[in-house]
Amino acid sequence: MxxxxxxxxxxxxxxxxxxxxxxxxxxxxxxxxxxxxxxxxxxxxxxxxxxxxxxxxxxxxxxxxxxxxxxxxxxxxxxxxxxxxxxxxxxxxxxxxxxxxxxxxxxxxxxxxxxxxxxxxxxxxxxxxxxxxxxxxxxxxxxxxxxxxxxxxxxxxxxxxxxxCPLKEIPTLSVGIIGGSLTGLTAALSLERLGVDCRVYERARESKRRGGGGIGVQDVTREDVDEALLPMRVQEEIDRNGRMIRQIPVPMWSAYWQDIDDLLLRNVKEDKVEYMHELIGLNQLENGKVELEFKSGEKREHDAVLACDGGASLVRDLMFPEHLMRFSGYVAWRGTVKTGSLSQSIMRHFCSEFSRNTLSFKISGRQHAVIYYLPPGDIINWIVYLPESEEKYVHRKEAASGMTKDATDEEIQQFLSQVKEVFSQSSLPDIIQSTDKPYKNMIYDSEPLPHLHKGKVLLMGDAAHYSTPHLVKGSNMAIQDGYWISEILERLLSHPHLSREEGLIERWFRIFEERRKRTTEDTVKLGKTRQGLMKEQKEDWDLNCTAKEFTDMAGDERANEE
Ligand SMILES: Cc1cc2nc3c(=O)[nH]c(=O)nc-3n(C[C@H](O)[C@H](O)[C@H](O)COP(=O)(O)OP(=O)(O)OC[C@H]3O[C@@H](n4cnc5c(N)ncnc54)[C@H](O)[C@@H]3O)c2cc1C
Incomplete structure (x- = not known):
């Protein structure tokens, strides 16, 4: 038988x-x-x-x-x-x-x-x-x-x-993701849900990286990270004399960058992320695959590659070697401090200036500070923007070497005396003095790229649209990119006419570019105009303009694009 x-x-x-x-x-x-x-x-x-x-x-x-x-x-x-x-x-x-x-x-x-x-x-x-x-x-x-x-x-x-009743037919598709931070992990998570086989390559030694301060999270980005958020309801702008310039609603949440990274990582299958895999080169092969080359000498092949390797992206450089990054001419000093570590008098002074559930801007001519609480509500996150030198355009290697810097004691002392001078009546100097290891970000952004993809390689997140932090959008755009990439693929696959055609990956990436390039470029441009605050001739905010910008930017990007 x-x-x-x-x-x-x-x-x-x-x-x-x-x-x-x-x-x-x-x-x-x-x-x-x-x-x-x-x-x-x-x-x-x-x-x-x-x-x-x-x-x-x-x-x-x-x-x-x-x-x-x-x-x-x-x-x-x-x-x-x-x-x-x-x-x-x-x-x-x-x-x-x-x-x-x-x-x-x-x-x-x-x-x-x-x-x-x-x-x-x-x-x-x-x-x-x-x-x-x-x-x-x-x-x-x-x-x-x-x-x-x-x-x-x-x-x-x-x-x-x-x-x-078979439901989905997912073609066997192997996707290599370069960079295991917010963009790479969100993309891996959302593609895994679709049944796509992905592998994340991260150059860091291990998952438990410590780093980052606070980030602002928008409504559309909350889906997988809800438990790490603290609500912020209002944005307040206060001048150097403590006078309220304006208050506007901001439906936003604050989070520790690290918590978001940890949460995403917990949801992505552990064996999908390979640490100590620093990409040094890639080739689009004649057999239709993309070959990845790592520092260790190891090589891997995938049907498609998502480059989520951050603002100083190597992949972007390999695709568009002529592309330059813009140093904005100013730096951000940052830090976090536990409220429990502050004396009662400092806390009283701080609470008289800054409210909970509020994104506060303290503005003093060419300098400004941003202050908000982080979850669970007992951590103060502060950022102080200070002019440093002239705006200039640099190659990514130069930018990569100095984006985030641990400051020397001497630099910290110099910074503190600047803060005391600029925000003399404020509690900020005391808050900063009580902070363990403040650090310094050089503020860069990137010019628009001709394309986000070449063949079967796609740039996403900061690699595609590196932005100054003023719109609190970098991480949000990164996470949204991660969702869009699977949403577009899912739509393509559930459309019988499209999914049977040749060139699924090229089509997938082209649609992603159509969806995301203009929106994210506009955000980068807007972030650049916010730099106006740093320029001598603009002592105060252009209130009418920024109010509209903020209303536009706080909207549901996905809904707008539908
Ligand atoms: C440690 C850290 C702390 C941050 N803290 C804040 C913050 O406090 N507030 C805020 O608003 N934004 C912060 N950011 C930036 C913000 O999170 C970004 O806008 C957002 O993370 C963009 O995500 P991304 O995944 O596109 O890029 P990134 O977060 O920059 O991640 C890129 C990833 O790619 C990896 N990588 C780079 N090159 C290679 C390579 N050749 N091979 C393999 N892997 C590579 C990097 O190690 C990194 O993990 C931080 C970023 C990092 C990495």
């Missing part, structure tokens, strides 16, 4: 309930059982898709919590389906002659169990090998194929009907 293979099932996909009143059943499951609505394709008949109240789905051997909205590929769903009055399933005896195999639609709308597979072509082969008859269909506006067939009980008389 010939031995047949069994079907390559991945997981249970959905359970269907057929009813004459789909809305009534939906309301019951939502209100009584706590199910949540999910987005449903535009079928020709009425129905609803519901997610389990605290549903988990299995993806790559890991359970993930489902979220409201569009269900992820592996989510277990409940389908509520308008009863087809033409059919009599399953209450009455099943007439297999009439509905099977030529009329799979009847099964689609009857009670059924659905399973998911990622090896669709094997399914068809195995069913054929086994001599099991089946019907096929495609979910509207997607490339999702479905196979329908009965189990033996059903064929004999009444009973459960089994149908096979």
């Amino acid at each position: 010939t031995e047949h293979r069994s079907l390559p099932l991945h997981s249970l996909n959905h359970v269907s309930r057929e009813t004459r009143d789909v809305d009534r059943l939906r309301d019951f499951y939502i209100t009584v059982l706590g199910f949540r609505p999910a987005v449903r394709p535009n079928f020709s008949f009425k129905g609803h898709w519901l997610l389990l109240p605290h549903g988990y789905y299995l993806e790559d051997e890991t359970w993930h919590l489902t979220k409201e909205g569009r269900p992820p590929g592996g989510a277990l769903l409940m389908h509520i389906i308008q009863k087809d009055e033409q059919e009599n399933l399953p209450e009455g005896p099943i007439n297999t002659d009439s509905s099977y195999p030529d009329r799979p639609k009847a099964i689609l709308r009857g009670h059924h169990l659905a399973f998911r597979t990622e090896r669709m072509d094997d399914v068809e082969k195995i069913l054929t090998e086994r001599g099991i008859q089946f019907g096929k269909s495609i979910v509207p506006n997607t490339s999702v194929r479905q196979f329908f067939f009965f189990d033996p009980d059903t064929e004999m008389s009444k009973g459960p009907i089994r149908s096979l």
Whole structure:
């Protein structure tokens, strides 16, 4: 007897309930059982898709919590389906002659169990090998194929009907990501959720890097890092005499850069990130792959490469060697201090100047300071911007060598005396004096690039659009890039006409560029105009202009782009 293979099932996909009143059943499951609505394709008949109240789905051997909205590929769903009055399933005896195999639609709308597979072509082969008859269909506006067939009980008389409903077909795609910081980790996380095989190469020795201060996080960026945030509700600008210039709402959160990095890393599968892998070169090979070359001499090949290697990107340099970075002419001194380490009198003075849940700007002519609290609410984050020298354009190597500097004791003393002079009435000098190891960032940004991609290599995050920090946007743009990259791929894959064409990767990167280049370039430009604060002739903010800029920039970038 010939031995047949069994079907390559991945997981249970959905359970269907057929009813004459789909809305009534939906309301019951939502209100009584706590199910949540999910987005449903535009079928020709009425129905609803519901997610389990605290549903988990299995993806790559890991359970993930489902979220409201569009269900992820592996989510277990409940389908509520308008009863087809033409059919009599399953209450009455099943007439297999009439509905099977030529009329799979009847099964689609009857009670059924659905399973998911990622090896669709094997399914068809195995069913054929086994001599099991089946019907096929495609979910509207997607490339999702479905196979329908009965189990033996059903064929004999009444009973459960089994149908096979594979959800996503992800092509085998291997993506190499250079840089394991915010952009690289978010991209890895979101692509992993799609089932794409990615590997992150990071030059740092280990994951537990210490570094960074506070960052501002926008609403659209919160998704995976919510637990590390503290709300900021208002932006206040105060002049050197303590006079309030203006207050505007800023729906924003503060976070430790390190906490965000840690959270992302915790969610990305650990073995996906390879430390001590410093890229030194890459080649686009004739076989269509991209070869990566590391300092250790090791080489790897991938179908596509995402360059998330930061502001002084080597990959950007390899792609566009003529590109220069702009040194803004000023520096940012930064630090964090625990409120518990401050004396009561310093704290009293500080609280009289700066409020909680507030992004405070202290402005004094060509200098200004930014102050806000960090989670859990007992850490003060401060940044002081000071002019340093002339604006100049430099090669990335020069920029890379001095972007973040540990300051010498002498430099710190010099900085402190400047602060005492500029912010003489403020608590800032005391706060800074109480800070352990303040450090110095040279402020750079990058000019627009001709393209964000070349062949199968794409620049993302700071590598693509390095910005001055004044719009509190660098990390947000980085994380949003990480989400966009998978969102675009998902849309491409679920569009049958597009996904079957050649050049999926080039198309993927081109659409990313169309989506992200202009928005991020505009942000970099706007960040540059904010530098006006540093220039002699602009003693104060251009209030009307900056208010509009801020309203524009605080908006939901994704929503604007839809
Ligand atoms: C340690 C650190 C602290 C920061 N602190 C703050 C902060 O407090 N506030 C703020 O607003 N922004 C901060 N930033 C910058 C801000 O986070 C960036 O806007 C944002 O991180 C951009 O993310 P990115 O992933 O594009 O680039 P980056 O965060 O710069 O990450 C680039 C990554 O690529 C790696 N890399 C670079 N070259 C190579 C190579 N050749 N091979 C392999 N790996 C490579 C780097 O080690 C790094 O991990 C910080 C960045 C870093 C790295």
